[in-house]
Amino acid sequence: MLTHLTIALDMMGGDYGPRSSIPAAISAVHKYPHLTLLLCGDEVSISNALRKHKADSHPRLIIKHCSEVVSNNCEPAQALRNKKDSSMRVALDLVKNKQAQACVSSGNTGALLLIAHFVLKMLPGIKRPALISAVPTEKKQPVYLLDLGANVHCDAQTLFQFGIMGSIVAGETCKGDRPKVCLLNIGSEDIKGNDTIKEAANMMKATPHINYTGFCEGSDMFSGKADVVVCEGFVGNVALKTCEGIAKLIMHKFTKALKKRFFYRLLAVLLSPIIKKLYRRVNPDQYNGASLVGLRGIVVKSHGNASNKAFLAAIEEAIREVEKQVPEKIEATFEQIALDEEHSPSSLKNY
Incomplete structure (x- = not known):
């Protein structure tokens, strides 16, 4: 198990925003002492929600203020071009810049797919x-x-x-x-x-x-x-x-x-x-949390209408994938496949 783990959360995504993501975040840091969560979103909304749950001074819940939100009806291309300070984009940028090891979002699925693909890029060969x-x-x-x-x-x-x-x-x-x-x-x-x-x-x-x-x-x-x-x-x-x-x-x-x-x-x-x-x-x-695999980073998509427990399950899926080093193992496997192709008969060429 890793001694320290940091995950970025898109706090403004989904149908409920901080109402469901804040209780889940609090539960996660209580359950996992080595976990730090970067809460990306509107600072006032997040601070008020933390205060309501008496967790506004928790040292492992760190707010990253974002001035924009990707709404559920926002076109993915528009979100990519015009929402560079959105909670979704900032959370993914934190993963890209190695400030977080994974991102969890319950926001617009199309936008998350496009922005994650643009920000994190694909693993070689995929x-x-x-x-x-x-x-x-x-x-x-x-x-x-x-x-x-x-x-x-x-x-x-x-x-x-x-x-x-x-x-x-x-x-x-x-x-x-x-x-x-x-x-x-x-x-x-x-x-x-x-x-x-x-x-x-x-x-x-x-x-x-x-x-x-x-x-x-x-x-x-x-x-x-x-x-x-x-x-x-x-x-x-x-x-x-x-x-x-x-x-x-x-x-x-x-x-x-x-x-x-x-x-x-x-x-x-x-x-x-x-x-x-x-x-x-x-x-x-308990099955909430679809992983976007094939990228140079871990991205977990939660249901838009996820409950507190469901959003916690998505965070836990991100934790598992970080600890198991899933992207690294996918990359290593595809590197081996590429080597196999170089020395294989035509049955595997160009696969």
Whole structure:
């Protein structure tokens, strides 16, 4: 474990701004004695929120005043050109200048992707960054899904690189040395899918750097069959949002059914320990925090409507990636792949 860790927080992003990020920041520094947080945003708003929680004099909560905010409806290009003193831009600049080891933001996703790409740059050999996040499965361990929307369309090489990066993230956070990697497809048979998917599969089969186990269908995502599921950003974002919608629907129907009859309410009381345990397993707050991998720095994107606990989970994801040195390991792996290509037959050239 690192003896000292500094993370920059975009305090003004998301639907609630400091209302959710301040309680999460306070909880984080209490939980992690080696952690310092740089709070980027409007100094008055942040100071008032800290004072309200009696944390205005905490030595490891340091305010970095910013005069601008990237709103949820701001065009990414406009945010990049005209919001150079925004809380989002300042937080990313702190990572670039080595004053912080990671950035966490719940702000405008498109703006965060564009500004992070511009400020931090890509790691050598990587074409595109990807958003990756953990989602629950039938087993104890989650599955990592990428891309979640950073790249709407992807070629085979980009999907191949996503598989490499996803395997490293899964292996360094809570998985073993050889996470199982699958490509999301319309069927599990080798003949299924378009040419891009088939080409990416052949590339994954040919490399020793991932444990590729074949195609998986959408219904297999939560079975625990795979540790990493790779897909285009359009598909991944739709899949993730659909899952969130289904989870809300089930909870709504379940709660509504319990209110109908006295017997059901009594049954709910008797089963409350099991229900609470199940809810803890699938509670989306604990999975909040999609990482933007492939950059020369750690960037974690929190949900815009994240609660205090959810924003804390995003901070903790950043802490894990700093301590596991995820970008450094991604860079080292791609350097090894480049060396392998120099000495390999044509099957791996240009991958």
